[in-house]
Amino acid sequence: MWSTIGYAFSYVQQQLQFFYYGDDRPVVLEEGRNIWPPHLYLHDIALALNDRLPDEENRSRKVAFLDYGASHVVVVVETALGKTYVVRITSAVFDEFQQRHRFWPEQKEKSEVASMIALLKWTDLPVPRVYAFDDGKDNRIGAAWTLQEYVTGRPLIQIASQLSPEATRDAFKQIANYMLQLFEVQVPLIGSLEINGSLNGIRNLSESDLDIRVGRMVTLKGLRNPHLIDPPKDFGPFDDIREWLKSVAQGSMNYPRLEEEPIDQTYIDRVKQIIDEIPESVLNGPLGVNGFYCRDMWSLHNILALVEDGKVVKLHFVDFEGMQCLPAFVRAQAPFIPDIPDDWLKVLHDFLLEHPGFRHAHEEGLKYRHLLNLAERAWLPDPGDQRIKDFLEGAFGDQAPLSG
Structure with missing residues (x-):
């Protein structure tokens, strides 16, 4: 930014x-x-x-x-x-x-x-x-x-057009390696990181012994979505994937609506019932492992590059707004980075899929990314049956809407 x-x-x-x-x-x-x-x-x-x-x-x-x-x-x-x-x-x-x-x-x-x-x-x-x-x-x-x-x-976005295809491919491989390193980090809860205690007056924070833990969720969707008018009702943190998804379905986002359009609790309960059907193997297996996810961090506007002889020799990441701790099935969505052509996004994705754990979470987690999509939209008025039908048919895009 x-x-x-x-x-x-x-x-x-x-x-x-x-x-x-x-x-x-x-x-x-x-x-x-x-x-x-x-x-x-x-x-x-x-x-x-x-x-x-x-x-x-x-x-x-x-x-x-x-x-x-x-x-x-x-x-x-x-x-x-x-x-x-x-x-x-x-x-x-x-x-x-x-x-x-x-x-x-x-x-x-x-x-x-x-x-x-x-x-x-x-x-x-x-x-x-x-x-x-x-x-x-x-x-x-x-x-x-x-x-x-x-x-x-x-910013890498400013010099990408000056790089050869080989140098661009190498730069994306570096980014993929950092993405995978982040993917392998494990934390116990769903939420965002926080520091226990005041930081005011402390020098050299990065060198200090601080109590860093998973706390309340931070999401920046309100910056991009004019229909969101209030923060989540429940920031967490959550130690149970089902309870987190149910909280999302119950209205963790407050959407503006006409007073005469009440919440359809019957529909929300149907979505919650689908959430309850998540197998224990998903909750307790590799797909349910929590780790770091930060969409803005990978924007080429926020990645600084040092270039020597036409090659990227060093990258720095400078934007970490809205970093979250989420299950692996969420974090393994296909990467979406603004201002990158689809063919280069595919190159990046192919590098990520070389990692067995990421590939498993990406392929086996698609259904549950769709379920997160369904849960987030459950609070919208007048849902009818179409969104549940779309979920059952896998018609949603590969996205994890609360991320970022």
Whole structure:
């Protein structure tokens, strides 16, 4: 969502004017839209970071706007010791954002920090280190913020057209290998990661001994679906696949509807009955193993690449919004990445299917991905019998709708 964050520092210096932290002019994009919230000041950002930088003796020297996304403003910080960091500041606390996105989960920011730290500790995925976090609305910056490592590279989406077919294939093989590494992680519950206890005031979070666990589910569907008006009724976490699917069917998403169109509880009960028929072999076998899933993480807009001699030699992943812990049958859906041609998606999928566990979960789990689709739509009014008929006939697409 903040696609330019990994540009080489020299490129940023050429493209963006750095401000000494006493300079608080508003940041205005070329089309004239001021995306800089009125209560965010570069001066305050710099001063707030002085007590949170990894080196206690270090101080902010220059702070500049870098980019923005659906829910973040991003600044780059140059320090007196010559180091560079990135600060992501959530825009979710701003009135305009809250009016448009009532669905926004309050635990989202801290969950994303937990996800980044967990990936650093439990996998070999190239993820930026996290140095500090503050989720208070009344801190000096004025919003939840994360201080993290500045990584170099360019968004893979911007250079993909410049790569040869062989180099592109190699890049997708690297992505598939990281996907499979994530697929092999196992956790006990369905939900999203959280950190027990406050992180405010802690330096070098990625190096700290933190209590990371599976907690309440974070889903960002409200950013993309204008029909969702409220957060889930039950965030979990869930230790039982059936109970999780039933919660979804009962209305874990609140869809707007006319008051004269009541919920059809009889239909929901029929969907729950289908959920109860899931065999124990699915619940307790490989298809029911929970692990990490994060759709946005694989967008080529959010993968930074270093290229040498026409080949991708290093990747970095920089966006972990909405990472969830889900059963294997959900996580093994066919990959869908925006802006990638179908033939290259097939190349990526073929690499994934070389892994026996992924292939099994993909092929044997299709029916249960359809069941998740059916459960999520059970709360919609006036269902009739068509959706159950579509489920029984396997007419749904290969998707897991709560993911992401």
